[in-house]
Amino acid sequence: MKLSLVSTCVLASAAFSGVAFAQSAEKIKFEYWYGLSGQLGDVVSQTCDRFNASQGTYEISCVGQDGYANAVQNTIAAFRAGQHPTVVQAYDAGTADLMMSGEFYPVSKMMADFDIEIDWDNFFPGISNYYASSTGELFSMPFNSSTPMMYYNIADMEAAGIATPPATWEAFEEAIKAIKASGKECAFGYEPSTWIDMEQFSMAHGIPIASNNNGYDGLDSEYLYNTTLHVKHMENIKRWYDENLLEIRSTQGGLNARDSFAQNECSFYFGSIASHAAVGLLVDGAFDWDVAMIPVYEGTERKNTVVGGASLWVLSGKSEDEYRGAAEYLKFLMTEESERFWVSNTGYIPVTKTGFAALNAEGFYEKPPYKGRELALASLTYTDPGPLTRGIRLGGFIQARSEWTNEVQAALQGTKTMQEALDTAVMRSNDVLAKFARTYRGKELP
Amino acid sequence: MIERTPVLNIVTHAILFAGLAILVIPIYLVVVAASQTLPDVMAIPAKLLPGDQLVVNLKAAWQEAEFSTKFGNTLILASGVVVGKIVLAALTAFGIVFFNHRLRMPIFWMVFITLMLPLEVRIVPTYAVAANALSPFQAILDWTGVSWLVQRTTGIEVALNWNLLNSYTGLIMPLVATATGTFLYRQFFLTIPDELVEAAKMDGAGPLRFLRDILIPLSVTNMAALATIMFVVGWNQYLWPLLIITDPAYGVAAVELSRLVPNMNTTGGDVPNWHWAMAGTLIVMLPPVVVVILMQRWFVRGLINTEK
């Protein structure tokens, strides 16, 4: 028999600490912590309201964590205290840490346990592969899936005499040179981003980021991006920065790349398709713009890009009622209506094949403001995911991204060459991997 | 002033004005930004004269950051820290000054050491403790085998849990866990003449009576000094609330302020609303500045005495 002997202080502290006891008289409550903020966060909040309005048994309480990193960090802390939410929106970089902890309820198992029918094959393989075990069992529920796109200003391109959006990086360089020549100050608003410049770049080119097929095959991986085409790409970026063909536009400095584009200051920017709705709202018809797939270098056979964004994890240690509620919420999100709500209000793309087909059939993607988003799916499904384009399963990836970003910043500042910067980043990131492997010694990647 | 030095006086005033200006100019710029519209704030080059949007922006910032809740919380935090420190410091100092027992010095040193390590240096493990404040006792019970014993004999598993995250207790307690103020009181108590104690004993008063009727009234000025400092410290807390508060209902002013402008860790992108952020800065600055200005005599005194 197991009884929990809780100190009397808890009762007193409940008065002080305002701990909300999870059972209310009528509805079963459970918590969901999400990382998106700003406009996207608002829409997440609305999905919660819609779920609550759609049924009367469960009540979901959604708390925005103001950033993916915060969401993961706070969840871990709460977990250690037994105060964690039932559902958490964790981003791609946190996948390995969550997986290795084992402290989650795989969604495929959960839905089966509660007899909820989900067609797991309905998910686009490029999306589900990222969150599945080596046996194909989905651990977390794909939710906000995105992929990077190239946003371009049509008017500026025409003024520079370019008819079609550049499909290769060589053509891209020509384009920004032409745009600068035509008088525009900022041809390309750039913000260093591992996701776009390193991860997705490698996917599209079919080159490895790390050994062991980007970490899927074992915990003893090592990074390889300082030896691939990625180096040449970053050296080009540095050269364009030195030649004033691109400008650094970052959140830290005020107007980031997206807003620079939206305010018609810069002609190109690379960003997640998720911002498609926000850009539309910000531009508000002031100029013509569109998106295209990210370029590849000449002579490369393009491969599929992978999903970014985040997925929904169900954490262990909660009651069955809460799990039921979570299952209902996930099921709710998978309905066609919910998918439509989500993709209409944000730039994210549908995660299911049927969802996409339905929207396509009714011409959803033929007119603004949604026109162009189907290209994101084209990018994700360009080829079937291969061993190198399944995704990334590397521990401590948050730190690895931070290493890359800091080193690239140093290189852009001119304190070291790009090759040196990437070498240093790889070396330190390998240390992180080794530490990760040791921390979980004896365990295996699920 | 001993002699007449008209030129030097002018120089003195000039220097003092310059110093004042250096300190005030940033605030002036904040006020300017807080009173402009967003396009004006972002204009290049920046406009240096105040606009007319001050009240509008103040209101917007107040609502955007939900300062009404946050101010309430911060007030509770600051008051809690004030009360906590004053009470604990007085009690502890009392216990080590007016009694003669062998543990006096060891206790003094144990408390003294806490001065050396402010919270910032021990955030990671303090955070783990805040997650479960009874974990030390749990661990002790585990090590000494008591919990094993209890389980074997009664079958009850001992699992102590007291979660302080997202609570006022959690906000206040770790900040009260240092010895600031204990020495202030100790110094002061050491100046209490022996005769007072003797007289109290002769009158048959016990130690607690003495504390309540004589010491406390005498230490009112010290209390005011300590209170002023601790209020400012409590109001301005940033790192600790940043870590343990995830529920917006418990947020505090300083942390909320930083959320008015996106930084590198925000996902989902936002336009930086500098005018609101600057208005927010003014709002958050106001209470402690007012307190310091009104109570400056006590404040200065407290600052000097707590550092001894």
Added chain:
Amino acid sequence: MRRAYFKNNWVAALVVAPQLLIIFIFFYWPTSQALYWAFTLEQPFGGGSEWVGFENFQYLLSDGRYWDSVRISTIYALATTALAMGMALVLALFADRQLRGYKGFRVGLIWPYAVAAPAIGLAFRFIFNPSAGVASYLNYAFPDIWNPVMNGDHALTMVIIAGAWKQVSYSFIFFLAGLQSIPRSLVEASAMDGARVMRRMWDVQLPLLTPTVFFLVIINITDSFTDSFGIVDTMTSGGPARGTNLMVYKIYEDGFRGLDYSGAAAQSIILMILVVALTLFQFKYVERRVHYS
């Protein structure tokens, strides 16, 4: 020291118990936990840990990145201390003359102490913003001359200025108090010997202030290792290219964002040792010579 005491030692135990309990739970226990984590590899979700002895420390002490952080913290500490104390000393010396408007100046120079670190950080981040704040004037005139977003040195300068602003009032208060505790008779005697104001400052007041100077140096340096968090977090988040990655910020980054609890714990231990050493030094060698009447 002969004193009159109360006999009832149980009461003594009772009154000190609350503080002792709190400092045990929130100070000693966490500190020992930090020690434990520093010697193991702790899993973020708490599933287990592995003993690694001094490895975490070895890794840190041989890590160029860590020493960068130490170097940046030291530069920050020395620069803010020098700037703040220099300005505070000058202002205190002249304010002490107590000319007309003395009360006003005093208040005016004290209140910045009450401003929260994040508020200062945010204000200065705006002011020094290359594209939105006052600093944009510089960039307008000389394009790209000021860029704390991309240039680590510029960012550090910005952070130092903000930090110094924060610390001026504190030093000013102590200097003024120190000056006012110098007996008038000394100053008057020196005046009667023919020393003018500036001479008196140089020969009488400054030397007698030396203990205060030492005291403040240590306090400022110690505080700059810890107080700086709010400023860095709101201004630069440790960047760019880790240019403002102070030790205390690195602990937060590695521990809470990077989920490297053991590394953060080891760094905490080192920082603790540093702060304790500085404080002990201050108490032993400096405290003796400082006196306020």
